[in-house]
Amino acid sequence: MGGEVPGGPDAGPRERRPRLIIAGCGNPLAGDDSVGLEAVRRLRVCAEREGKARCPGGEGVAPLSCNSSPAAYDCRFLELADGGLDLLELFSEAEGILFVDAVQSGAPAGTLHLLPLPSREVLPGGLCLVSSHGWGVTETAGLAQALRRPVPRLMLLGIEIQGFTLGSSRTPAVDAALVTVAGTFPQILEALFGRTDPVA
């Protein structure tokens, strides 16, 4: 499984059940493929600040309304080193999981896609491209269902990329999209929980 992003508002007793996991996927060394990881870092920074200063925004992070930001939720931020079966453990730890990853569909670079998972638009095993015997979110969700384990609501925030050459930097259009990611949060929450208010 991936590493916990340090210092986020998730710090604290682990027995607390996070309602929302935001998981970045990608390769930090492969240009645009790093965008999922970077988006989650920025969301974490935004949430951290908002927790202290009522959502100041800035540094490329769009301001958020407080009831619709990650800070208002019991939220964990993760960077997924790989997908695979270990995702199954995450399923029991959240009511909703948002995966943020680079995608290629032919749309202009920087286009944001918000899709429920599993989705026919996402190839099985296509999320989290680092192979772990071909297991991705779709397979893991299928296995959880077959085993009658709980499956949280799953969403993909896909960021359209131009390319993923090793050693290259992100393209300007993809960097520009990062600024808008936080602004999509109300839409994401609505899609995940059917509401933007964190109060259950």
Next chain:
Amino acid sequence: MGNGNPKLDKTIKVDYLTRVEGEGGLYIRAEGGELRDVKLNIFEPPRFFEAFLRGRHFQEVPDITARICGICPVAYQMSAVHALEAAFGVRPGPEIRMLRRLLYCAEWIESHALHIYLLNAPDFLGYESAVAMAADYPREVERGLRLKKIGNALLELLGGRATHPVSVCVGGFYRVPRKKELASLRADVAWSLEAAQETVTLVSGLNFPEFTADYEFVSVAHPAEYPMNERRIVSSSGLNIDPTDFERVFLEEHVQHSTALHSVRADRGSSYMVGPLARLNLNFDKLLPIAQAAAKSCGVAWPCHNPFLSIVARAVELVQACEEALALIDAYQEPATGRVEFRVQAGEGCAATEAPRGLLYHRYRVNDQGLVESAKIIPPTAQNMRRMEDDLRQLLPGSLDKPEEEIARISENLVRTYDPCISCSTHFLKLRLDRGR
């Protein structure tokens, strides 16, 4: 040229092999009902680890090589540290040696459980995937998942994290566990030992294709222990060499259709098999009592020459790893120091250890600053690659009149018995069957 009979001339392509680690394909060409060509096309890009290890400090090597594989990082760390310790003349004490075996047991548990339950068992139970199998065999799949989770937990405790552990260093460990930390996992490992025996019962009851081949089995061998980190390399044809002779006896060859090199015997160009079946066939008498009892009572006559029964060998090794892990936890005494001091000096060293999927060889030359001047890494899947093609050449002629989907299924099933890790070899499978039309 084919004879124009579409039933006898076939080209089969499996563009992407499933339930194997990494990316590769299979190409089969038959003409006039005769098999003409079999190629495991490995198209995963080369990874150049040996090149970018050059110039790095020796203590970076275990952490860098752990990144070669997410399933068997410990194997890479173990071969690396033993090779570098051979170069420096370092001999860690018995406590470190035992902790390394425990770390390796953890990896065998998680890797073997994954392969048996999630990757290979569906082949023999008639399911296309573990997801489909789980609906009818939830108890068994849950058992496999729990075994894997326990292996991961042990790995995390000893290695700092389950994937790409960070505690291993040349000379020992950066951090050794407290006795009470290990004790906290004892109940889970004890459960694993029971579950592993149930695993042997499950897999030995499966129906296996009738197929045997004249293999040369190769593995590490130790005079008193089931092989993991030490000491010599033996084979079923009487080979018994020091790891320093490995590159004299075994040769890596480049083939056009694969980014993974193929290993053969240098003297006769023949393929050989590494992995659980080879280990068990060559080291049966070194199994611990419960594992040996499981191997004796499972109905398989050892040595076994049917590669499809590798799943049974793997299950016996699961018992072995759990049994040994439990004994090591019970016997554990915290070492006074986690690593031994040593003087860095120029030198060269090599080592062979047993990754879950077979013998893994490393060799390093370092300068007097401790910087790597050259590195050589020969993973188990690369060593098995030629053997897998040889198996397919022997297996497929009797099946060429079957539908292409069935030929593809039989071929993939055979390849999966090897638990290939293409990411390591360089990464594995798409099937192309060319019937010559």
